Amino acid sequence: MIEILKDNWFKLIIIANYLLVISAVITILFRNINPTKTLTYIIVLVFFPFLGLLVYYFFGQEYRKSKIFNRKHILNEKIIKDLNKDLSQDKRELQELEDELLEDKIKLVKLLQGNDKSPLTKCNKVEILNNGEVKFQRLFEDLKTAIHHIHLEYYIVKDDNIGTELLNILCKKAKDGVEVRLSVDDVGSDISHKMKQKLKDSGVQLFSFMPVLFPKFTGKMNYRNHRKIAIIDGAIGYLGGINVSDNYVNKPDKKVYWRDTHIRIEGEAVVTLQVQFLTNWEFVSESQVKIIKDYFPNKECKDNVAVQIAASGPDTDWANIMEVMFSAITSANDYIYLTTPYFIPNDEFIMALQIASRSGIDVRLLIPDESDSWIAKHATNSYLERLFDANIKVYRYTKGFIHAKTMVVDDLFSTIGTSNMDYRSFKINFEINAVIYDKQKSEELKSYFIEDLKNAKEMYAEDWLKRSKLNKLKEAYCKLWAPLL
Incomplete structure (x- = not known):
C-alpha cells in the first residue's frame, strides 16, 4: 500500500x-x-x-452578512436610536427639501436612508481639503484642541515623518487624559514595535483590523478596512482619500506630486461618522463600548450644508456607495465629473455612464496617467474603449499621481470619500463617503475638477485604437482578473 x-x-x-x-x-x-x-x-x-x-x-470566499461582521450592539443603543430618530425626516420634511433644495435628487436621500439608516443631516459646515499638506495642518490643529476623545480609523498609518508627528500628538493627548482610540488596517499599515509600545505606554488604545500573518505579502487580501476617518470630541469629522504617510504630503523635494481630496465636517453628520467608528471599534477590540452623551455632544449650527454619510462593506446588506453613485448618474441632467485612481467598474456602472453620455449629458472621467499598480492600470485601460464608444471624455492626470475619489453632478450633488470606482471598493472592502447636496460645495468641487484638467491630457478614440497589440493583450489579461481586483 x-x-x-x-x-x-x-x-x-x-x-x-x-x-x-x-x-x-x-x-x-x-x-x-x-x-x-x-x-x-x-x-x-x-x-x-x-x-x-x-x-x-x-x-x-463570501463573508458578507457573516457572523464575523455582525456588529449590531452599537446600533441598538438607546442614545443612538434617539439620535437617528431626531435626525430623520418625515414625508412632509422630505417634500419640503425636494422643493427647496434637492430637485429630483430626493431619491438619493431615500435610497441611503432605506439601505443604511443613514439620515440626511441639514446642519453642517463642510470644508474641502485639497492634498495632504492642507489636510494634516487642519487635522493636527484640531487634534491638539481635543478635550474628551479622539477617534481615528485608517487603512494606512506609517510611522514615517508625518505619521510620527501624528502619533506623537496622540501620545501627548492620551497622557493629558483624552480618550484616544486608533484603529488601523493590518495589511495597509506599518507601525514599528517601538512606536506601538510608545502608544501603549501613553494610554493610546490601538487595535488592528483583521490581523494577517504576513501583511507585506497580502496587499490585496479581501475585506480590508479602506476607510480614512477621524472624529474629535464628537464635533469635528474628517474623511476622504488621504492616509497617514509621507506619500500623501507634497514637499519641495518630493519626486511624485500626490493629488488627493479630503473633507472636514462640523455638524450633525459627525453623528453618523461616530456611529460608524464605534461599530468598527467594537469589532476590532472585541468588546462593547459604553455609549455616553459625550460622544454625541449638542452641536451649534454653523452652516446649512446637507450631508449624508454612506458606508458600505461586508456588514451592510447593500452596496450603498455604488448604488448612490449609480442613482446619481441615472438622475443627472447636465454633467457628471468623476475622479478616481482605479476605474474597474461593473457592467451596470459602465452602462449608466454610456446612457447618460448618449443622452447629451457631459460625462468626464479623470484617471492617473501613471498608476501605482501595473495590473490595475491595464485593467482600467480595458474599459476605455467602451467609454469612447459613448463619447465620454477621458483625461489622464500628468502632474503626478491622482488619488482623489470624487464625483460631482449638476451643481447639486457631490461625493467625497474613500471608495474607488472598482469591484473591490464597491463590493468587498469597508468604505465610507460623504454625500453632499449643496450648490456651493458642488460648484467648488467642480472648479477643482476643471483646475485638475489643466494638468491632464485628454485621450482621443482614434489615437487609443492605434495602441499596440501587446498593450491590448495586457489589457485582455488584466481584465480577466478585474472581478478579483
Missing part, C-alpha cells in the same frame, strides 16, 4: 485538488453571484491547479 502511494502521490494530490475544486465550484454556483465573476473563479480553479485553490481561499 505504501509503495502504491509513493508511486502515485502526484496523481493522488491532483485528484484531491480537483475534488476540492468541484466542491468550490458548486459553492460558487449556489452563491448566484455575477456571471462574469463566477466564470473567472471557475477558470482559475480548473486551469490553475493548487494556485486556483489558493486564489479562491484568499479572495473568493
